[in-house]
Amino acid sequence: MTACRSPxxxxxxxxxxxxxxxxxxxxxxxxxxxxIDWEVIFVDDDSPDGTADAARALARTDTxxxxxxxxxxxxxxxxxxxxxxxxxAPFVAVIDGDLQHDETIxxxxxxxxxxxxxxxxxxxxxxxxxxxxxxxxxxxxxxAAGIGLARKLAGVAISDxxxxxxxxxxxxxxxxxxRLNGQGFKILLDLLLSAPAPLKVAELPYRFRPRAAGESxxxxxxxxQFAGQFVDRALGGMVPLRFIAFALVGLFGIFVNLAAMxxxxxxxxxxxxxxxxxxxxxxxANFELNNRLTYRTMKLRGVRYWQGLVLFMLVCGLGAIxxxxxxxxxxxxxxANGLAASAAGSxxxxxxxxxxxxxxxxR
Ligand code: GDD
Ligand code: MN
Numbered sequence: 001m002t003a004c005r006s007p008x009x010x011x012x013x014x015x016x017x018x019x020x021x022x023x024x025x026x027x028x029x030x031x032x033x034x035x036i037d038w039e040v041i042f043v044d045d046d047s048p049d050g051t052a053d054a055a056r057a058l059a060r061t062d063t064x065x066x067x068x069x070x071x072x073x074x075x076x077x078x079x080x081x082x083x084x085x086x087x088x089a090p091f092v093a094v095i096d097g098d099l100q101h102d103e104t105i106x107x108x109x110x111x112x113x114x115x116x117x118x119x120x121x122x123x124x125x126x127x128x129x130x131x132x133x134x135x136x137x138x139x140x141x142x143x144a145a146g147i148g149l150a151r152k153l154a155g156v157a158i159s160d161x162x163x164x165x166x167x168x169x170x171x172x173x174x175x176x177x178x179r180l181n182g183q184g185f186k187i188l189l190d191l192l193l194s195a196p197a198p199l200k201v202a203e204l205p206y207r208f209r210p211r212a213a214g215e216s217x218x219x220x221x222x223x224x225q226f227a228g229q230f231v232d233r234a235l236g237g238m239v240p241l242r243f244i245a246f247a248l249v250g251l252f253g254i255f256v257n258l259a260a261m262x263x264x265x266x267x268x269x270x271x272x273x274x275x276x277x278x279x280x281x282x283x284x285a286n287f288e289l290n291n292r293l294t295y296r297t298m299k300l301r302g303v304r305y306w307q308g309l310v311l312f313m314l315v316c317g318l319g320a321i322x323x324x325x326x327x328x329x330x331x332x333x334x335x336a337n338g339l340a341a342s343a344a345g346s347x348x349x350x351x352x353x354x355x356x357x358x359x360x361x362x363r
Contacts, residue, residue, distance in 0.1 A: 122165035323349030
């Protein structure tokens with residue numbers, strides 16, 4: 001029988017399109033973690049550049065390397081959650097796969113948690129650390145605004161709550177896992193907001209490096225989603241984030257509808273055809289936006305995109321009929337004035353559209 005052992009520290013590395021950074025990452029961890037029994041878990045979301053292959057190639061000769069490959073899903077937070085939950089080690093660390101975080105402070109982070117902190121966070125903003133690697137002034141500004149908001153909500157005095165570089169006991173992660181929102185980018189913030197009592201945070205400064213290779217995946221959609229996460233928390237998680245996004249897209253669709261209708265009337269179309277055209281344009285726009293934003297982690301492509309579009313238009317068409325029907329009925333029964341009746345109709349319409357498209361279109 002061979003002796004089985006689990007390492008003391010699992011280092012979870014979320015990666016998407018990081019193929020050239022995989023081997024340097026392992027080498028960096030090897031140098032930084034001398035004397036610690038560690039493993040690294042690369043969590044790859046089916047990157048087209050062969051990130052998972054690079055990790056597996058190393059894993060064949062180095063038992064400290066593991067690869068978790070997810071198919072059909074995308075998302076930094078959920079990748080981190082699944083990596084951390086796949087660990088049997090007493091401690092887990094999370095670090096970016098592009099060598100922007102300074103792995104040499106991992107031993108000090110481990111010491112901090114062993115000494116009693118709930119979580120050790122690598123911070124770019126405490127004395128000694130800096131944000132040199134943050135690309136543009138715009139990003140630095142957005143980052144500052146987000147930090148202020150995050151601190152207020154988490155009730156923790158932490159200088160870098162948006163950090164993606166931290167270490168905690170695996171059991172604590174396990175305890176908080178059920179409460180995590182799991183969407184978007186900000187897994188640390190999610191952990192801090194999910195803890196029933198404020199966590200004891202130890203911050204360790206480091207210098208944020210420029211990206212080693214490849215490009216950042218933090219785009220404008222990720223930021224919109226981040227804002228949505230706050231709305232979600234403010235509502236106490238009662239209303240699903242997806243529903244909020246869906247409803248906002250729907251609201252935007254009303255303007256698209258009106259604009260397209262105006263344009264086609266101006267082009268000489270009659271009221272009926274203009275209204276039909278406006279509705280179709282709005283539906284297509286809503287489908288596209290929902291596919292890119294609301295359901296960006298399960299985006300439909302190829303044939304499934306077109307099938308989804310047809311189904312979405314059918315669902316929303318029925319929703320519109322229900323909407324008009326309900327508004328009309330309420331109005332005629334005299335239970336509501338015109339505005340209230342159409343508001344009720346629209347509310348029921350959007351719930352219908354959401355419920356049915358969530359189960360049929362993006363499932
Ligand atoms: N599995 C998986 N799936 N990994 C992902 C995904 C995804 O959908 N999106 C990004 N990653 C990985 C990247 O490959 C990288 O290793 C890490 O997550 C961070 O992504 P970057 O695209 O490099 O993010 P950044 O440099 O712009 O963001 C940095 O600043 C943020 C704070 O503003 C990082 O340090 C983040 O961790 C940090 O939250
Ligand atoms: Mn990065």
